[in-house]
Amino acid sequence: MTNKTKVPKRIAQTVLNSLKGGVVPRIGLPYITVGRKNEIEALLHDVDIISEGGASFRFIVGRYGSGKSFLLQTIRNYVMDRGFIVADADLSPERRLQGTRGQGLATYRELIGNLSTKTKPEGGALTLVLDRWISTVQSETAATTGLLPGDPGLAEATDRKIYEVTSSVSELVHGFEFAKLLSAYYRAYVNGDDETKAKVVRWFRAEYNLKSEAREALGVNMIITDDDWYDYLKLFATFFRLAGYSGMMIMIDELVNIYKIPNSITRQYNYEKILTMYNDTLQGKARYLGIIMGATPQALEDKRRGIYSYEALRSRLAEGRFSRPGARDLLAPVIRLEPLSAEEMLVLCEKLADMHAGLYGYERTLNTEDLAGFIRIEYSRIGADQNITPREVIRDFIELLDLLYQNSGMKIEELLESEEFSYAKSDAVSDEADPGYTEFTI
Numbered sequence: 043m044t045n046k047t048k049v050p051k052r053i054a055q056t057v058l059n060s061l062k063g064g065v066v067p068r069i070g071l072p073y074i075t076v077g078r079k080n081e082i083e084a085l086l087h088d089v090d091i092i093s094e095g096g097a098s099f100r101f102i103v104g105r106y107g108s109g110k111s112f113l114l115q116t117i118r119n120y121v122m123d124r125g126f127i128v129a130d131a132d133l134s135p136e137r138r139l140q141g142t143r144g145q146g147l148a149t150y151r152e153l154i155g156n157l158s159t160k161t162k163p164e165g166g167a168l169t170l171v172l173d174r175w176i177s178t179v180q181s182e183t184a185a186t187t188g189l190l191p192g193d194p195g196l197a198e199a200t201d202r203k204i205y206e207v208t209s210s211v212s213e214l215v216h217g218f219e220f221a222k223l224l225s226a227y228y229r230a231y232v233n234g235d236d237e238t239k240a241k242v243v244r245w246f247r248a249e250y251n252l253k254s255e256a257r258e259a260l261g262v263n264m265i266i267t268d269d270d271w272y273d274y275l276k277l278f279a280t281f282f283r284l285a286g287y288s289g290m291m292i293m294i295d296e297l298v299n300i301y302k303i304p305n306s307i308t309r310q311y312n313y314e315k316i317l318t319m320y321n322d323t324l325q326g327k328a329r330y331l332g333i334i335m336g337a338t339p340q341a342l343e344d345k346r347r348g349i350y351s352y353e354a355l356r357s358r359l360a361e362g363r364f365s366r367p368g369a370r371d372l373l374a375p376v377i378r379l380e381p382l383s384a385e386e387m388l389v390l391c392e393k394l395a396d397m398h399a400g401l402y403g404y405e406r407t408l409n410t411e412d413l414a415g416f417i418r419i420e421y422s423r424i425g426a427d428q429n430i431t432p433r434e435v436i437r438d439f440i441e442l443l444d445l446l447y448q449n450s451g452m453k454i455e456e457l458l459e460s461e462e463f464s465y466a467k468s469d470a471v472s473d474e475a476d477p478g479y480t481e482f483t484i
Contacts, residue, residue, distance in 0.1 A: 049073050054401040058394070062440045064433060066111045068163070071119055074393050077386040078113055081379065084372035085117050085334070089124060092332045093288040097323035099333045101359065103342050104379030106431065110336040113379070114293050117334065122160045125288035127171065129153040129275075133299040139315040141268060141308070146315070147248055150271035153292060154247050169243055172224075175285035176231050179203045197232075204228050207284045211277060219264045220277045226260060246274075272319060279331035289330035297337035301347050313352035320358065320375070342376070382432055384421045388413055390432070391439050398443045408446075412454050416442065419458055 049057075053070040060067035088098035102110050118128050131137060131152040138145035156165040180200050183189075189196035204225070212221035223242050230238035241259045248266040250256040256265050266274050279290035300312045316335070322328040342349045342359070350356040359376050382390070391413045399406040420435050442457055 049397050049400055051401055054397045058398060058401065058440055061394075061436050062444075064437065066115050068115065069119075071112070071116050073397065074390060075112075075116060076390045076393070077382050078109060078116070078379075080372055081113060081377055082116060082120075084377065085113075086120065088332055089117075089121055089126070089289075089291075092291070092330055093124070093126075095283075095329050097326070097328040097331045097333075099320045099323040099375060100335070101342065101376045102334060102336045102379065103339055103376055104381075105338055108379040108381050109432070110379065111295065114295060114334065114336060118158075118291070118293060119163075121288075121291045121332075122158060122163060125160070126291050127167070127282050127287050127289075128156075128158045128291045128293065130156050130158075130293040130295070132296045133294060134296065135299060135302075138300060138303070138308075138312055139294075140311040144268050146268040147266065147271055149294070150266065150275070151248055153275070153294075159287070168246060169239075171282065171285065171287075172227055172239075172243075173231065175207075176204070176228055178286055179207075207281070210284060211281050214277055214280060215273050216264070216270065217277060219262050220274070220281070222262060223260065224281070272315065276322070276328050276331060280329055283330040289332065291332040291334070293334045293336075295336035297335055297349070298341040301338075301341035301344065301349075306347075309347065310352060313349055313355055316349065317352065317354050320355070339378075384417050387420075387432065387435055388417050390436070391417065394436070394439060395443060398440070398447070402447055404447065408454060415458055416454075 049070070053073070057067045057070040057074060085100065088100065092098055102113055104110050114130070118130060122128055131149055133139075133149065136145060137149040137152055139149060140146045141148075154168060157167045157171070158165050159167045159171065161167075162170050180196075183200045183203055184191065184196055187196060187199050189199065208221035208224045211217045211224065214220075223245055227239055227242040230236070230242065238260075244250060245256060245260060245262070245265070248271065250259070250265045253263055253265050256262050275290070275292060282290050300309060303309045303312070319328075319333055323331065323333060337349065340348060345351050345356070349359065361374070361376065361378075388410075392410070395406055395408050395413065416439060417435070420438065442454070445457065446452055446454060
């Protein structure tokens with residue numbers, strides 16, 4: 043038996059329901075994290091560099107089921123606890139890094155819509171961040187000057203503090219318009235002008251399609267476009283730092299959707315955008331910014347359609363001569379994930395068994411030998427050494443726990459020895475062969 047950790051029922055319910063439904067839960071990950079210690083430590087080293095004014099770019103690469111989504115969610119939760127703002131998005135046919143029909147801008151909008159902080163982890167945090175920034179400046183200015191609310195001197199001192207931030211941002215590419223809009227939001231906040239505040243937020247979210255619309259609404263002659271949206275993410279990273287956060291982490295998953303683009307020129311434009319972002323972070327052109335992208339090995343390494351088809355990226359990202367399975371260089375730009383071992387899956391099943399027992403209020407009866415028998419059968423399927431995914435194992439295991447709970451007279455041996463469970467052919471083989479397969483990772 044393991045030492046049981048008390049998991050709040052709300053979190054346990056969310057975790058078990060998410061896993062049984064085939065998705066990675068947004069909460070409760072520390073209760074079920076196993077393995078990935080070295081990978082997490084490598085990424086957290088990046089976090090320290092970013093918070094000191096640096097930047098980083100990583101690819102998390104693994105086949106379907108190797109753990110990309112879970113690792114991304116784990117890092118997401120950690121950096122929010124460290125005072126970072128996180129923006130995440132999955133690419134799709136409608137969301138790319140560059141496109142002829144605004145697909146790049148659609149990715150930007152998704153990222154800004156998903157802005158998350160520790161106090162607002164579900165996304166949509168932009169307005170909260172802007173309001174918090176102004177409120178904090180007002181409070182700190184009052185504390186340092188000793189002036190009371192309503193004193194003209196306090197308003198002037200606050201104006202100067204706000205101006206220091208906006209002038210710092212205005213020196214960057216596209217920073218003048220960005221700073222002008224920050225000032226407009228500040229004035230609207232002070233005057234209680236919610237309509238103007240909403241217009242500024244609309245602009246930051248790239249919801250103005252024409253320059254004339256933005257000029258009429260806010261007096262600015264610029265809008266965010268498919269070509270320059272990444273520049274505004276760099277601006278946001280700098281502003282968030284000046285606003286009191288540690289930095290900004292951008293997470294973009296499902297790069298396989300670029301690999302699937304049929305037009306080679308369009309693919310190359312998308313890879314060129316990745317190269318720009320990669321170079322910016324390594325050359326110091328971005329500050330307080332981390333970028334993590336998730337891809338499958340094929341989407342990375344295919345020299346005809348993958349990222350490696352773009353020679354400038356292949357020459358930067360290709361693995362050296364000394365890395366090999368079991369001894370990967372985790373300080374390189376590409377982190378390759380190995381599947382969780384049977385031993386790690388056993389630890390995870392123990393955690394889930396404890397969580398299930400705590401949620402439904404019964405004493406756990408499955409011992410380590412029972413769980414080992416379950417894992418042994420799962421990993422003895424034909425092709426399991428290459429194709430078994432934690433998604434399958436976890437869904438089977440939670441179903442097993444549910445059945446045992448609902449049928450008190452049933453024994454685990456009956457289920458494990460049944461013809462329905464002890465099949466030899468792994469569904470993972472067919473899943474892996476389908477390029478349209480929707481990924482679930484743990």
